[in-house]
Amino acid sequence: MSTVENSADWLGARLARKEDLRLITGQGRYLADMVLPGMLHAVFVRSEYAHARITGIDTSEAAAMPGVVAIFTGVDFKDTVKPMPQPVVKPNLPARYPTFWPLAIEKVKFHGEPVALVIARDKYVAEDAAECVYVDYEELPVVRDPEQALGPDSPLVHEEDGSNEIFAMTLTGGETPEEQAANAAAVEEIFQRADVVVAERFRCHRTGITPMEPRGVLCDWNDSDGLTAWITTQRPHIDRLALSDLLEIPAEQVRVVAPRDQGGGFGVKAPFYRENLAIAYAARALRRPVRWVETRYESLMNVGQERDQINDLEIAASKDGKLLAVRNRGVADNGVGTTGVYWGFVMPFLGAVELPNAYTWERGDVSLRCATTNKAALTPSRAFGHFPTRFALERAIDMVAHKLDMEPAELRRKNLVPSLPYTSVTGEYYDSGDFVKVWDNLMAQADLPAFRAEQAKAREEGRYLGIGFACGVELSGVASELLVPMENQPGYGAATVRLDPRGKVYVFGGDAPGGQGHETTTAQVVASLFGIRPSDVVVTTGDTGTTPFGSGSIGARAGSYFVSAVAKACAEIKDKITRILAHDLQIEASVQHFEFTNGEIVYLGDAAKRKPFTEVVERIIMFPINLPEDEVGGLEHTAFFEAAKPMICFNADCCIVEVDVESGNFSIKRWVTSEDVGTVINPNIVDGQMHGAIVQGLSNAMFEEFVYDEQGQQMSADFEHYKLATAADVPDIEITYAPTPCPHTPLGTRGIGEGRPSSVPGALSNAVCDALRPWGIEITDLPLRPGSVWQKLRETRG
Amino acid sequence: MKTITVTVNGTSYEESVPERMLLVDFLRDRLALTGTHVGCTYEGVCGACTVHLDGEAVKSCLMLAVQADGHAVTTVEGLAGEGGPGPLQRAFSNSHGLQCGFCTPGILMNMSDFLARHPDPSDEEIRSGLVGNLCRCTGYVHIVRAVRDAAREMREGASEVQA
Secondary structure, eight states: OOOOSSGGGGTTOOOOOTTHHHHHTTOOOOGGGOOOTTOEEEEEEEOSSSSEEEEEEEOHHHHTSTTEEEEEETHHHHTTSOOBOOGGGOOSSOOOOOOBOSSOOSEEOSTTOEEEEEEESSHHHHHHHHHTOEEEEEEOOOOOOHHHHTSTTOOOSSGGGSSSEEEEEEOSSOSSHHHHHHHHHHHHHHHHHOSEEEEEEEEEEEEOOOOSSOOEEEEEEETTTEEEEEEOOSOHHHHHHHHHHHHTOOGGGEEEEOOSOOSOOTTTTSSBOHHHHHHHHHHHHHTSOEEEEOOHHHHHHHSSOEEEEEEEEEEEEOTTSOEEEEEEEEEEEEESOOOBTTTTTHHHHHHHHTTTTTBOOSEEEEEEEEEEOSSOOOOOOSSTTTHHHHHHHHHHHHHHHHHHTOOHHHHHHHHBOOSSSEEOTTOOEEOSOOHHHHHHHHHHHHOHHHHHHHHHHHHHTTOEEEEEEEEEEEESSOOHHHHHHHHSSOOOEEEEEEEOTTSOEEEEESSOOSSSOHHHHHHHHHHHHHTSOGGGEEEEESBTTTSOOOOOSOTTOIIIIIHHHHHHHHHHHHHHHHHHHHHHHTOOOOGGGEEEETTEEEETTOTTOEEEHHHHHHHHHHOOOSOOTTOOSOOEEEEEEOOSSOOEEEEEEEEEEEEOTTTOOEEEEEEEEEEEOBSOSOHHHHHHHHHHHHHHHHHHHHTOOOOBOTTOOBOOOSTTTSOOOOGGGSOOOBOOBOOOOOTTSTTOBOOOSSSGGGGHHHHHHHHHHHHTGGGTOOOOBSSOOHHHHHHHHHHHHO | OEEEEEEETTEEEEEEEOTTOBHHHIIIIISOOTTSOOOSSSSSOSOTTEEEETTEEEETTSSBGGGGTTOEEEOGGGTSBTTBSOHHHHHHHHTTOOSSOSSHHHHHHHHHHHHHHOSSOOHHHHHHHTTTOOOSSSTTHHHHHHHHHHHHHHHHHHHHHHO
């Protein structure tokens, strides 16, 4: 912890978090800790088949068990709940949106789909009763492989759609088929004349980010206030609108609260889920509080599954190492797609947009097809959508370098976008920063010449070291320009800043964090602007009853959009405070003539003219007489922030591995990074975001994998089979910074951490391939495990 | 139903519980000690439910409440001393060893047992000691640092007492 002498220095201080005391003493309040009088417990009965017709559901034995209050099945919702899709949870992207209700009706479409809902007075009884709900199924052929799903002979997941292609798009070349064909021809022409072409099929498995706290919802109903729903959610305001629309409850009678403590989100808690709808319906029907706490088994069956994509990627380059054109044909295994807001395909869509990364290309030809299958829907997972595309691109760039006998690091630097702003070949706007500066800092940390010498020496001893690089352009918040078409939601940040008569500051935000430390960083910003202490600031998030509308804790919106809205609101309030203070001091002065520091407001023209912050605030709120003309008392402001164009942050990774060429085992010897995160509010928190994201990327790349068998049975729905990295599996991580303050935010901050895992699989697999250069081994598939490395070695070494 | 007598965080409780009730549910639902969390399907992998049974770290989702009859349980709520959070807890805050905090109680309980056995651990020993606890947020880097810092402070504190 650093000592802060001047209150302006709160910005950038390694402050211990305000959240910590309650969390290290067991006083956190997570959803599963919340209990209401008369609360009932809900358990879902879930499909045992991937694809089957429901021929009967017998609930009689379960319903007769003592303590069972109600059992709902799909038909109970058919005429009482509006089906999805509804506009509030439907992107403005053309797609075949499947129609669905909270529980399966007529047929089940993936292993784990909710079929019945059991409500009981005791959770053990609810579980017993769920075991006694007997569902008869008639099995149907399973749609399992995404490419076969797109073929003409495939069985259909959603029969009414007539096709398993839920979404397809060409992201380059213009709006019309003619323009796109002209672009494709121009790209083909570049490939024809290129000195070097790399064309490979890259596969990324089904994996994602699984928060330690599973999902949950607690709903309460009364006839005057309507519905109050506590939901583990990153976007309570969207959930509120969706519950209102789907249950046809007037909006003023729906309040959604994201618990202040949430056990991680990482995108998994961003969709609107059918389970929430079912529990809200049950609470209203029974007029009793109903709580559902997801088990880990259910969680791994239903959510946190992403990536899962094939990319046929081609790169054309010149012999001096200039990247010319990129062409990609992506096929995503969308899963069933029955998830509000995202529908499975929004992630692959953004992944295709983000494919070109930080490099200059003359042209690109990028298209994507998403296939519905009998698997859980893809749900967002940190590095939203672009984990597979970035793995493919960063791997392919090394393959170009290998063909040219160039250092991959040198090839990257040669092709980095030299100056910003820049618009990528898929139309993504990069607002600001200095990619080359970040890269050169990484190279200074990595000391490539020294490594090459060490590597050569090690090879003589029969040890195989390798170095790998990758970089990533990441979204810093999501501008309305992108979020309105992509998710039918606004991108702006909103914050209410309210001062009380004691000079304490209350900040209200509509997003809903899950461990990112927003209470602390927000308090540091407010403290630095008002010249007070972070302990004088109270931050409330996630309650739709008290906070301004926010689209949610998604896409690194906090450091970019929310904090900027807070800063704008504080600026408005400072303006008013100083107008009134100048009047009281009988001086001609405005806000720039005052400094807010160490609990005082000081007139810069005469330091003797100063007042305690608390005294001035109390005067304006409690004694609003003798004010300047046209002023009224009170100090509160709600501000909205939106950048004119989307904003980014940027990072680069270097990984050093040692590979045992006999066994295929590899170990990470060093992981060092270089980051442009703009102005840092709390370095501890930024470091922690980077550590966590990188280890998530490693865990995804090396360990985690959702496995479905030939019948579509999910084989990996517990932590014995879905392995997360433990502390002993991963290295220490060195984070270094080469920041450029963002010119488009009031404090120069950038939103960080969301996309950060995406460059990890590229850097890791590039390092392994570098170690195996004597055999020219090129990895194209994830996960990357000792077994797959051994197989490659066996194929090439014999 | 069976009547059990369990001492939890220094207070003795006599409670009638179903034989099948898990210890973690007894702590959370009967005693409202909700600092002990459930992160996996009662399979003992995530470690969020770790408590001390007679001073030794155990996973409370792998035990029945009736097995705790006659024993002493300490949960994260009982970890702080009279002077507030102890050195291990403080180190987690100072080193930013927690983000969402969901795994933290179990890690604190495991590591307080670990440090009693390993007062001067290497980073490798700390990482090995943590394999029974999953954390999704931190990448473990700051957790290892926090445990190392706590070990140092506890050793220095112990030598001061001896002096």
